[in-house]
Amino acid sequence: MQRGKASIEFEEPPVILSDASVAGKKEGEGPLGACIDVIEQDDMLGMENWEQAESAMQKRAADLALEKGNIRRREVRYLFAGDLLGQLIATSFGTVDLEIPLFGLYGACSTMGEALALGAMTVHAGYAQRVMAVASSHFATAEKQFRFPLAYGNQRPYSATWTVTGCGAVVIGRAAQDGREQDLPRIAGVTPGRIVDLGAQDSMNMGAAMAPAAVHTIRQNFEDFGVDETYYDKIITGDLGEVGRKILLDMMKQDGRDLTEIHMDCGIEIFDREKQDTHSGGSGCGCSAVTLCARVLPRLRSGEWRRVLFLPTGALLSTVSFNEGKSIPGIAHGVILESGTV
Amino acid sequence: MQRGKASIEFEEPPVILSDASVAGKKEGEGPLGACIDVIEQDDMLGMENWEQAESAMQKRAADLALEKGNIRRREVRYLFAGDLLGQLIATSFGTVDLEIPLFGLYGACSTMGEALALGAMTVHAGYAQRVMAVASSHFATAEKQFRFPLAYGNQRPYSATWTVTGCGAVVIGRAAQDGREQDLPRIAGVTPGRIVDLGAQDSMNMGAAMAPAAVHTIRQNFEDFGVDETYYDKIITGDLGEVGRKILLDMMKQDGRDLTEIHMDCGIEIFDREKQDTHSGGSGCGCSAVTLCARVLPRLRSGEWRRVLFLPTGALLSTVSFNEGKSIPGIAHGVILESGTV
Numbered sequence: 001m002q003r004g005k006a007s008i009e010f011e012e013p014p015v016i017l018s019d020a021s022v023a024g025k026k027e028g029e030g031p032l033g034a035c036i037d038v039i040e041q042d043d044m045l046g047m048e049n050w051e052q053a054e055s056a057m058q059k060r061a062a063d064l065a066l067e068k069g070n071i072r073r074r075e076v077r078y079l080f081a082g083d084l085l086g087q088l089i090a091t092s093f094g095t096v097d098l099e100i101p102l103f104g105l106y107g108a109c110s111t112m113g114e115a116l117a118l119g120a121m122t123v124h125a126g127y128a129q130r131v132m133a134v135a136s137s138h139f140a141t142a143e144k145q146f147r148f149p150l151a152y153g154n155q156r157p158y159s160a161t162w163t164v165t166g167c168g169a170v171v172i173g174r175a176a177q178d179g180r181e182q183d184l185p186r187i188a189g190v191t192p193g194r195i196v197d198l199g200a201q202d203s204m205n206m207g208a209a210m211a212p213a214a215v216h217t218i219r220q221n222f223e224d225f226g227v228d229e230t231y232y233d234k235i236i237t238g239d240l241g242e243v244g245r246k247i248l249l250d251m252m253k254q255d256g257r258d259l260t261e262i263h264m265d266c267g268i269e270i271f272d273r274e275k276q277d278t279h280s281g282g283s284g285c286g287c288s289a290v291t292l293c294a295r296v297l298p299r300l301r302s303g304e305w306r307r308v309l310f311l312p313t314g315a316l317l318s319t320v321s322f323n324e325g326k327s328i329p330g331i332a333h334g335v336i337l338e339s340g341t342v
Numbered sequence: 343m344q345r346g347k348a349s350i351e352f353e354e355p356p357v358i359l360s361d362a363s364v365a366g367k368k369e370g371e372g373p374l375g376a377c378i379d380v381i382e383q384d385d386m387l388g389m390e391n392w393e394q395a396e397s398a399m400q401k402r403a404a405d406l407a408l409e410k411g412n413i414r415r416r417e418v419r420y421l422f423a424g425d426l427l428g429q430l431i432a433t434s435f436g437t438v439d440l441e442i443p444l445f446g447l448y449g450a451c452s453t454m455g456e457a458l459a460l461g462a463m464t465v466h467a468g469y470a471q472r473v474m475a476v477a478s479s480h481f482a483t484a485e486k487q488f489r490f491p492l493a494y495g496n497q498r499p500y501s502a503t504w505t506v507t508g509c510g511a512v513v514i515g516r517a518a519q520d521g522r523e524q525d526l527p528r529i530a531g532v533t534p535g536r537i538v539d540l541g542a543q544d545s546m547n548m549g550a551a552m553a554p555a556a557v558h559t560i561r562q563n564f565e566d567f568g569v570d571e572t573y574y575d576k577i578i579t580g581d582l583g584e585v586g587r588k589i590l591l592d593m594m595k596q597d598g599r600d601l602t603e604i605h606m607d608c609g610i611e612i613f614d615r616e617k618q619d620t621h622s623g624g625s626g627c628g629c630s631a632v633t634l635c636a637r638v639l640p641r642l643r644s645g646e647w648r649r650v651l652f653l654p655t656g657a658l659l660s661t662v663s664f665n666e667g668k669s670i671p672g673i674a675h676g677v678i679l680e681s682g683t684v
Contacts, residue, residue: 001468006419006443008469049666077348078534086428086487087660088448092537092671101348101534102673103456104448104658106430114445118460125467126343127350145428145662192420192443195434316446318429320487324391329434331444 004224006191007334013186014123015175015340017130018069021293022061023286024139024165030271035294036166037064043140043165051089054138054167058083058094061169062134069171076100076171077128080115083136083285084108084163085145086318090136100132108314109210109239110193111135112168112289113333116310119172120187120335129173135312136167137284146203146319159205161241161267161283162276168289170297175340183340185300188307191221191334195316199327206315206328207244207267207280213330214240214313215251221309221334229262233305236296237332238288238312239267241280266291266312288312296337303341310335346566348533349676355528356465357517357682359472360411363635364403365628366481366507372613377636378508379406385482385507393431396480396509400425400436403511404476411513418442418513419470422457425478425627426450426505427487428660432478442474450656451552451581452535453477454510454631455675458652461514462529462677471515477654478509479626488545488661501547503583503609503625504618510631512639517682525682527642530649533563533676537658541669548657548670549586549609549622555672556582556655557593563651563676571604575647578638579674580630580654581609583622608633608654630654638679645683652677 003009021036028039038060045053045060058081066073079098082105083090095102107114115133122128140150142163148154175184196216200209214237222228229235240248245265252259266288267281292310299305317328345351363378370381380402387395387402400423408415421440424447425432437444449456457475464470482492484505490496517526538558542551556579564570571577582590587607594601608630609623634652641647659670 002419002470051662051666077344082448084429085660086662087426087450087658089658089660089663089668092658093663093668096537096539096671099536101536103460103534104673106424106446106448108429118445121467121469122463125463125469127463127467128344192445194441194443195438197438316429316431316434318427318431320393320428321431321435324393326431326435329438331446 006220007189007224009189010124013188014120014172015184015186016170016297017173018065018071018171019293019297020061020064020068020169021290022057022167023290027164027166027270030276032270032294036290050138050140054090054136054141055094057167058090058134058136061167062098062132065169065171071171073098076130076132078103078122078131080105080119080131081134082106082111084142107331108316109283109285110312110314110331110333111285112292113312113335116187116335117190117192117333123172123174130171132169132171134169135285135289137163137286139163139165142284156279157204158279159243161206161239161280162278163284164270164282164287164290166286166290168293185297186338186340187335188338189336191217191224193217193332195329195331197327197329201327203317203322205243206283207241208247209315209328210313210330211240211244211247214248214311214332217311217332217334229257229259232307232309234264234308235259235262236308236310237265239283240265240313241267243280269295300337300339303339305339307338310337348562349531349566351531352466355530356462356514357526357528358512358639359515360407360413360513361635361639362403362406362410363510363632364399365632369506369508369612372618374612374636378632392480392482396432396478396483397436399509400432400476400478401439403509404440404474407511407513413513415440418472418474420445420464420473422447422461422473423476424448424453426484449673450658451625451627452654452656452673452675453627454634455654455677458529458677459532459534459675465514465516472513474511474513476511477627477631479505479628481505481507484626498621499546500621501585503548503581503622504620505626506612506624506629506632508628508632510635527639528680528682529677530680531678533559533566535559535674537671537673539669539671543669545659545664547585549583550589551657551670552655552672553582553586553589556590556653556674559653559674559676571599571601574649574651576606576650577601577604578650578652579607581625582607582655583609585622611637642679642681645681647681649680652679
């Protein structure tokens with residue numbers, strides 16, 4: 001149950017019954033394109049504005065996760081969901097039609113980690129048979145929220161990341177009681193992260209702001225579970241990008257740990273840096289959520305990976321705090337995912 | 343455990359070990375003034391801007407809750423916290439120094455209900471011995487976020503509410519294992535709410551947007567626990583104000599239930615409508631959080647109230663969705679609080 005200072009170990013790990021990913025055209029042209037369930041060719045999804053498009057994407061991902069798992073909406077007791085926008089409007093308008101009690105979450109791009117953690121905690125405790133975790137982002141809503149109007153065509157430094165247009169939805173349940181086969185990916189434990197603020201102030205370099213938080217959560221996870229990097233097949237951060245990855249590897253080297261081979265970053269996986277002009281990589285709640293569904297879960301299902309530490313990372317800034325000269329605190333929530341086939 | 347369609351009943355109810363409220367000058371001059379722990383005479387709290395002031399308020403409330411309960415910071419395993427601002431900046435900067443793993447929450451003004459629910463669920467499941475729930479709002483940060491610059495001195499219709507400058511912090515724990523006396527207020531159950539959107543579009547009348555969500559959660563609570571209004575000494579909404587209260591009472595009357603006597607609204611309690619020019623009442627995450635600490639918990643401790651349904655209400659809008667002509671969905675999370683003395 002309680003494990004070490006900050007972690008939780010599940011005696012009967014909740015399983016991931018079903019999942020779905022929906023993403024935009026650019027993401028569809030990237031390395032994960034073939035593995036994403038739905039590629040929307042119109043980034044507006046036929047809606048009137050970007051925010052409604054992001055909401056529609058949440059709805060489609062949630063509906064598809066239910067459909068793929070042959071699960072009815074009313075069999076999902078609680079929803080854990082969030083996005084990057086002020087007051088979570090993509091989530092509010094995207095999930096209202098599901099008519100499922102909602103715990104709205106904000107962890108910046110770490111939201112999928114937060115949602116998986118709380119969802120698994122809820123299922124494991126017996127508060128629900130099935131819950132759903134959803135997180136989304138949209139390039140255009142994020143640029144509008146955090147940066148410049150798209151029409152400015154402003155230049156971006158090489159340290160900047162490209163917000164993923166995408167949504168991942170995951171149904172978490174209890175396999176045994178569910179009468180389902182036992183080889184589903186399971187959530188074995190979680191290490192909820194705390195805010196780490198080393199004073200990074202460059203909103204065009206969020207990898208630098210988040211890497212120390214990721215390092216903190218990895219260290220805490222190792223300490224709490226009494227393990228090291230050899231325990232995992234992969235340690236998968238959310239959206240550090242190339243710059244953040246370098247900082248993470250450097251910081252871990254100071255602990256005498258070489259994560260070069262074992263570390264993977266969803267932001268680096270989802271785009272082709274050379275061909276797609278995304279600079280440091282992808283970012284946004286949708287980045288780790290889509291990569292989870294399109295890359296991580298399939299490899300756990302096939303048994304190619306036996307155990308990974310999935311670690312969505314978030315940069316806790318707003319235009320208000322940024323314009324007031326504040327730093328960019330980071331947070332990273334760790335989730336231990338295991339293959340059910342081994 | 344699972345109770346009915348959407349609720350949770352705790353076999354061994356977690357208790358509220360300690361709490362603290364911090365509020366602004368106007369709130370101090372209101373009917374609850376004498377019961378609020380700290381009244382800040384300077385709404386800037388000596389900081390450079392409003393957002394930092396709100397963060398400082400969170401820090402003070404959290405520190406005071408620990409101090410009053412003689413609890414050390416590192417004895418609190420997880421933090422459940424949120425505020426109204428875009429990307430939760432009041433929370434990010436307010437809680438970073440606590441160095442406690444954070445679950446960032448957004449439920450608009452319903453956040454204290456969401457935090458109490460998840461906090462109690464976490465403690466009851468044995469994931470933590472002690473957690474803290476924190477929610478804040480600030481009149482000036484909210485006006486800046488949602489409405490007009492204060493310097494405009496814009497007029498407000500009578501249906502508008504006044505955002506409370508205040509923060510409430512509550513430490514939730516397990517009494518038995520804690521070696522503490524058994525007469526602490528306890529969290530007996532929760533009814534997490536779902537989004538209800540009846541199409542209200544007036545951001546100056548949020549009571550109308552939230553009342554249907556409150557009604558939905560009350561009905562769900564009654565159904566799930568097989569009770570009615572006689573089960574509670576009070577049913578306490580967060581910030582419906584005078585307008586929302588009227589709608590709630592009317593809607594409940596359609597069910598054949600008269601809640602006139604039993605219903606109380608934190609937004610109506612916290613300000614003196616006649617003398618303080620607050621129109622429909624108070625609002626904001628801080629409204630229900632401060633009223634919980636200053637009015638509700640003391641009456642549960644004294645045994646004056648034996649059982650209440652505490653129901654913080656949230657209006658899920660942003661300036662972006664509002665300007666795009668969208669409606670204002672509402673949400674309300676129900677928490678059953680019981681006196682430990684009876």
